[in-house]
Amino acid sequence: MQLKQQRGQLIILSGPSGAGKGTVCQAAMAHSSSLKISISATTRAPRGEEKDGVEYFFLDEAEFEKKIEEGAFLEYAKVHDHYYGTPKAHVLQMLDEGMNVILEIDVQGAAQIKEKLGFGILIFIAPPSIEVLKERLVNRQTDSDAQIQLRMKNAMSELKQATQYDYVIVNNTVDQAVADLEAIIRAEQCRSQNNLEIIEEMLM
Amino acid sequence: MQLKQQRGQLIILSGPSGAGKGTVCQAAMAHSSSLKISISATTRAPRGEEKDGVEYFFLDEAEFEKKIEEGAFLEYAKVHDHYYGTPKAHVLQMLDEGMNVILEIDVQGAAQIKEKLGFGILIFIAPPSIEVLKERLVNRQTDSDAQIQLRMKNAMSELKQATQYDYVIVNNTVDQAVADLEAIIRAEQCRSQNNLEIIEEMLM
Incomplete structure (x- = not known):
């Protein structure tokens, strides 16, 4: 079966x-x-070898704030002038894929x-x-x-x-x-x- | 520790x-x-090589009915004229032993x-x-x-x-x-x- x-x-x-x-x-x-760890979004600049979609999703402040308004984050916070957040769609898509x-x-x-x-x-x-x-x-x-x-x-x-x-x-x-x-x-x-x-x- | x-x-x-x-x-x-399976009590006679406390706890009808009155069974039933029951004390003791x-x-x-x-x-x-x-x-x-x-x-x-x-x-x-x-x-x-x-x- x-x-x-x-x-x-x-x-x-x-x-x-x-x-x-x-x-x-x-x-x-x-x-x-x-088993996967969810990737966070952030407005801080990439450091060293960091790649978009690997360590973080890198967004500028306007993009990030637009996503906040759209309710696109499961949670977010501002730490040392930079936003960090958990993108809802990214998490739900991985779950749907099993x-x-x-x-x-x-x-x-x-x-x-x-x-x-x-x-x-x-x-x-x-x-x-x-x-x-x-x-x-x-x-x-x-x-x-x-x-x-x-x-x-x-x-x-x-x-x-x-x-x-x-x-x-x-x-x-x-x-x-x-x-x-x-x-x-x-x-x-x-x-x-x-x-x-x-x-x-x-x-x- | x-x-x-x-x-x-x-x-x-x-x-x-x-x-x-x-x-x-x-x-x-x-x-x-x-991991252990709980041993049932019964009033039916042992068959073949069956030993008390191994396959079943063998009780006579008076003993079994006394235990029913004492609330000593988690559940019991009469099937084909014989009682079968799950002795509460036996189960709780094994749980206490981990x-x-x-x-x-x-x-x-x-x-x-x-x-x-x-x-x-x-x-x-x-x-x-x-x-x-x-x-x-x-x-x-x-x-x-x-x-x-x-x-x-x-x-x-x-x-x-x-x-x-x-x-x-x-x-x-x-x-x-x-x-x-x-x-x-x-x-x-x-x-x-x-x-x-x-x-x-x-x-x-």
Whole structure:
């Protein structure tokens, strides 16, 4: 029997800086060709080798603001005088093609996007402990002590929101966290509301 | 960090005769030592090599009826003059030990058990198509034509209930169905309500 292509899953991912979101996503995408991270739009200029449609969709300010008016973004924000946004059409097209799409969004935006779209899997990536989180931030050697303190404070306030997510992946090891993410995507594809068609076909 | 042992998941499994519930469960248990099928109690006599506490818990009628009065069964039924029941204490003990416990229950009983306990993952195992289901029943060579017709009629009425389940596993192949079952168990362990303790510990 030929199975119809299922619509992809939208994965709305949050978690504190240092929890390992980026590493887990990269490792999961290396495993599965049907998993993609959504590309953001921005008004900042391309840096170095950055290409339009690869790292970002590069727009000028007038284009970006027109798209805001058209409701073309799932969410957007202005950071250091530049706009950043998640293009709705880009995300929906990948889902229609059967791709599972990861959206990395802060805790403020995540629930709003799920409400706006009416679907999406909310996943929070947590560190195994506060001590490990601090260790990871220190070992990066990219932040000053003051920056690390700020990140730790933000992490605590983000962790308070974790229970509002559908799932919490505790990132003990990358392999385990990737396996958790893959299991969640596979399980969500088995949700009964995602299998109504095949059941209805049998009952015809 | 030492993780606390998580409580096991209760998997309430239904599906038409011929959908492959038994085969999928046996294959999944062969993969994972933490997955167990709940043992039923019965008043029928042991057959052949059957041992108490292995195939069934063997009780006499007075013992069984006393347990009914005590509310010791999650569900029970009398079939051909013999009682069959699911002992609540046995199931809860395995869950406390961290085992994932499968309960094979008909569509009438499944939702009631979840409601009674307040937890449990409802999984429906469906055949890939009605044609494949009939083929499997015919190939078994254990049923008469009349019995197969009755089973097909029952299957249609059971399939109508599938959408009431949390998950539907379409059993195209045993390997795929086992992988789906394993993904569901793993994903459910990531549900945020199953990770409240670790989050609370970090916030202390």
